[in-house]
Structures are given as C-alpha cells and as structure tokens.
Amino acid sequence: MATIAVTGHVNLTAASVAPVEEALRTLLAGYPAAELTGMSCLAPGADTVFGNAVLSLGGRLVAVLPSDDYRARMREGPDVVAFDRLIEAAAEVEVMPYRRAGTDAYAAADRLLLGRAELLVAVWDGGPGGRQGGTGHTVAAARARGLPVEVVWPAGAARQDPARGKRRRSSPISPARQDRT
Numbered sequence: 001m002a003t004i005a006v007t008g009h010v011n012l013t014a015a016s017v018a019p020v021e022e023a024l025r026t027l028l029a030g031y032p033a034a035e036l037t038g039m040s041c042l043a044p045g046a047d048t049v050f051g052n053a054v055l056s057l058g059g060r061l062v063a064v065l066p067s068d069d070y071r072a073r074m075r076e077g078p079d080v081v082a083f084d085r086l087i088e089a090a091a092e093v094e095v096m097p098y099r100r101a102g103t104d105a106y107a108a109a110d111r112l113l114l115g116r117a118e119l120l121v122a123v124w125d126g127g128p129g130g131r132q133g134g135t136g137h138t139v140a141a142a143r144a145r146g147l148p149v150e151v152v153w154p155a156g157a158a159r160q161d162p163a164r165g166k167r168r169r170s171s172p173i174s175p176a177r178q179d180r181t
Contacts, residue, residue, distance in 0.1 A: 008046020008123030106133030
C-alpha cells in the first residue's frame with residue numbers, strides 16, 4: 001500500500017490547476033490504483049487538486065480535517081462544493097480534536113499526515129516556510145523526519161498574491177525539477 005500525503009498552496013491561479021493536476025496524475029499513475037491511498041486536508045488549491053487526481057486514478061482518499069469548524073470557515077462557492085464532493089468520496093475522514101481551526105489544529109493535522117505517509121507530495125513554489133502548517137513548514141518537518149518529499153511545481157504554475165490580488169510566479173524551484181528532495 002502506498003500512502004501519499006499532500007501539502008501545497010491554497011492560492012493557485014485558475015490557469016495553474018490543469019498543469020498541476022496533470023503533474024500529480026503523472027506522479028500518482030506510477031502506483032497501482034488498488035495500492036494508492038492519498039491523504040489530504042482538502043483545503044482549496046493543491047489539496048483539492050490532489051484529491052481529485054487520487055480519485056480519478058481509482059485510489060483511496062483519506063481526508064484529515066484540522067477541526068470541527070473546518071468546513072464552516074470556507075467561503076461559500078466552488079471551494080465548498082469541491083470540499084463536499086471530496087468528503088463524500090473519501091474512504092475515511094479523520095477530524096483532529098479541535099473545535100476551531102487555528103495553528104495548533106493545522107499542526108496536528110500535519111503531524112497525522114506525516115506520521116502515516118510514506119511520501120509527501122508538495123505542490124510548492126519553493127518559497128520560504130513561514131507559519132506552522134504552511135507548505136514550506138510542512139516540507140521542512142517532513143525532511144526533518146526523513147520522509148521523502150516530491151516537489152511538484154510544473155511550468156505555468158503560479159500563485160495568486162493575496163495581499164495584492166495579483167499573480168505571483170515566484171519559482172525558485174526549476175519548473176522541470178519535480179524530483180524527490
């Protein structure tokens with residue numbers, strides 16, 4: 001059984017979704033469907049794209065929710081629709097013992113993901129890790145545990161800069177470099 005967890009940016013641009021999903025499908029297609037388990041917090045962006053890729057390949061999806069109010073904190077619209085669809089399709093749903101989402105809840109979810117996974121897939125532009133529970137922080141925690149990390153950041157991937165509402169293409173990781181680090 002291959003258990004693969006995901007971390008990644010929530011603010012992917014709309015144009016990034018297709019190349020990211022294609023890169024994830026290519027990576028995950030190397031695992032037999034009957035042996036593929038994908039673990040995700042199902043946040044908007046990379047987590048949702050990963051969940052879709054796992055299910056499209058016939059894999060098993062495990063949702064790890066940081067808190068009881070996790071869904072309620074999402075903005076109504078496409079993100080909630082995608083979340084609900086993935087929760088319905090998940091083979092298993094684990095909810096961390098927190099009533100409200102926050103740093104501790106996200107850290108607990110990350111610890112569970114990293115503790116069960118054989119591989120962490122990071123949909124990550126390589127930017128510095130900031131807050132606990134963020135993509136860079138999760139990658140650093142995985143590496144500190146000795147967990148293999150596969151960085152996926154294909155050509156054309158970009159993030160929306162939430163502070164400015166503009167597209168951000170920061171890409172310290174070469175688009176062609178989707179290797180295990």
